[in-house]
Amino acid sequence: MPVGLIALALGGFGIGLTEFVIMGLLPQVAADFHVSEATAGWLISGYALAVVVGALGLTAAVTRFERKPVLAVLMVLFIAGNLVSALAPDYPVMMIGRIIAALSHGAFFGIGAVVAASMVAPTKKAGAIAIMFTGLTAANVLGVPFGTMLGQAAGWRSTFWAITVIGVLALAGILALVPRTGSGDSASGGLRGELRAFRSGQVWLSILVTILGYGGMFGAFTYIAFTLTEVTGFSAATVPWLLILFGVGLFIGNTVGGKAADKNVDRTLLVVLAALVLVLVAFALTAGNQPVTIATMVLLGGFGFATVPGLQMRVMKYASSAPTLASGANIGAFNVGNALGAWLGGVTITAGLGYTSPIWAGAGITLLGLAVMVFAAAHAKRLAAAGGSTAPAAAAAEAGADLHATEAAAVVR
Numbered sequence: 001m002p003v004g005l006i007a008l009a010l011g012g013f014g015i016g017l018t019e020f021v022i023m024g025l026l027p028q029v030a031a032d033f034h035v036s037e038a039t040a041g042w043l044i045s046g047y048a049l050a051v052v053v054g055a056l057g058l059t060a061a062v063t064r065f066e067r068k069p070v071l072a073v074l075m076v077l078f079i080a081g082n083l084v085s086a087l088a089p090d091y092p093v094m095m096i097g098r099i100i101a102a103l104s105h106g107a108f109f110g111i112g113a114v115v116a117a118s119m120v121a122p123t124k125k126a127g128a129i130a131i132m133f134t135g136l137t138a139a140n141v142l143g144v145p146f147g148t149m150l151g152q153a154a155g156w157r158s159t160f161w162a163i164t165v166i167g168v169l170a171l172a173g174i175l176a177l178v179p180r181t182g183s184g185d186s187a188s189g190g191l192r193g194e195l196r197a198f199r200s201g202q203v204w205l206s207i208l209v210t211i212l213g214y215g216g217m218f219g220a221f222t223y224i225a226f227t228l229t230e231v232t233g234f235s236a237a238t239v240p241w242l243l244i245l246f247g248v249g250l251f252i253g254n255t256v257g258g259k260a261a262d263k264n265v266d267r268t269l270l271v272v273l274a275a276l277v278l279v280l281v282a283f284a285l286t287a288g289n290q291p292v293t294i295a296t297m298v299l300l301g302g303f304g305f306a307t308v309p310g311l312q313m314r315v316m317k318y319a320s321s322a323p324t325l326a327s328g329a330n331i332g333a334f335n336v337g338n339a340l341g342a343w344l345g346g347v348t349i350t351a352g353l354g355y356t357s358p359i360w361a362g363a364g365i366t367l368l369g370l371a372v373m374v375f376a377a378a379h380a381k382r383l384a385a386a387g388g389s390t391a392p393a394a395a396a397a398e399a400g401a402d403l404h405a406t407e408a409a410a411v412v413r
Contacts (some may be wrong), residue, residue: 002157005131007177008112010398011075011170015108017163018082018101019047023154024243032156033091037226038346043098044222045346050099050339055106056331059214059325067111068178074104074111075174080166086160097160100386106335109352110328112270113312115178130258130309140253145240145247152236202318203326206377209369210311210333211340213273216366217304218358219341220280221246226357231287232296242297249301257306261313266377269310273370284356308334341365 022029022043030040062070081101088094109132117129143166151159228234228242253272260268279299286292312330319326345358346366 004126004178005116005128007170007173008071008116008132009011009135009138010173011108011112012132013139013143014075014166014170015078015101015105016135016137016139017147017166018078019105020139020150021143021147021159021163022098023222024145024239025151025159026223027227027229028093028151033094033260034066035091037223038163038350039091041342043095045063045339045342046095047102048335048342050102051106051331051335051338053092053106054103055110055328055335056325058103058107058263059110059328060161061110065116066180068180069175070111071108071115071174072171074108075100075167075171077104078108079164079171079255082160082164082167083157086164097144103337106331107329110256110325113316113327113331117316124262129312130254134251134254136325139247142247143246147243148240152240155186161179187399200318202376202380203315205317205331205379206311206315207260207333209269209273209373209376210315210330210345211337212365212369212372213269213276213307213337214304214334214369215337215339215341216280216362216364216369217276217300217307217341218362219281219336219345220300220363221304221339222345223349223355223358226349227287227359228293229413230355232293233288233351234289242294245294245297246301249298249303252307253302253304253306255307256302257307260306261310265310265314265343266373266380269314269373270304270370270377272303272310273366273373275368276300276307277370279303280359280366284359284363287359337365 026037026040026043029043030037033040058074080103081097082101084097084100086096086097088097110134113129115131137301147159147162150162151157180366224243225236225245227241228239229236234242257268257272279296283293283296283300284295311334313332314332315326341358341362344361348357348361349355351357
């Protein structure tokens with residue numbers, strides 16, 4: 001395994017912690033700033049929407065620059081945002097800090113996914129992306145639960161101070177371990193070449209599946225602390241430990257999903273999305289049962305995150321030889337889904353439908369994602385059988401990825 005993947009995972013750990021830890025701290029933050037649960041939820045939705053802006057705007061702006069320095073600058077932006085959050089005197093400033101940190105998120109993972117794929121053989125690309133996203137799973141397995149406990153014990157601000165320190169360590173790791181891999185220009189013809197990837201209908205279908213498939217899981221997870229305490233009957237002190245179980249599921253799902261996607265992306269996504277719909281429905285129906293909820297938490301994390309490597313790999317596969325901006329756009333799509341799920345969950349709670357309503361909403365969104373994936377897979381299969389544009393696009397994607405890998409190897413030599 002290339003050591004640079006560890007550095008990318010370390011950066012992903014810090015960013016994942018910032019994205020997810022707020023969920024365990026949402027009740028404390030809402031109480032401190034004297035805002036409602038739904039208003040506090042906008043710290044999640046606002047972050048997600050800012051990720052979209054960063055994923056598209058920043059990625060497009062830096063396609064001509066060398067990737068390693070870009071990743072380092074993005075990590076500096078991440079550190080600054082968390083400093084603002086840690087020092088925020090009120091809700092608006094807290095939102096500003098979340099937005100600053102979020103701007104680095106999409107571009108970091110979008111560019112990082114291309115760098116990760118360029119470090120390995122063509123048959124191991126989804127696995128390499130999964131390793132990078134292991135930082136997100138580690139953030140959930142270790143960071144979110146212990147960050148929540150730290151926030152409960154020493155105040156939620158202490159968690160953001162800790163994240164700031166992690167950001168500094170991640171920056172050092174990127175500077176020391178990530179190899180020079182050049183910019184997107186040499187392989188794709190600059191920004192204009194990157195934009196050509198969006199002529200593919202399969203790229204757009206993949207992005208839509210990402211929005212709906214991941215958004216359903218995230219919508220259910222956004223208000224999980226309220227569900228566990230108000231519906232299932234767990235104490236607030238138990239929530240961090242339950243989040244560990246969720247994180248264990250994420251780790252397993254990310255690893256297994258990456259390996260399965262390397263064998264067959266579309267089949268993996270169809271199976272996992274169908275299973276995720278069933279898990280969400282089961283969770284909504286049994287949320288009042290503590291033992292069943294414990295098991296469901298693991299399954300929710302597992303199937304929810306098993307989609308991530310495949311969703312990212314699919315959009316890069318159909319982005320021809322210009323995957324950087326498409327990769328960043330798909331990271332933005334993950335967070336459009338996050339915002340959609342969190343918003344819809346807040347709407348259902350505000351409407352008085354209870355704390356299981358976000359789970360039902362998530363199941364509905366994921367079902368739509370499954371329907372789009374069925375259509376996308378069938379359309380791709382028809383085109384491939386007819387000798388249409390899908391097969392050449394996939395081949396071009398492999399050729400472009402190989403060129404990125406050759407470029408990286410040449411720089412290292």
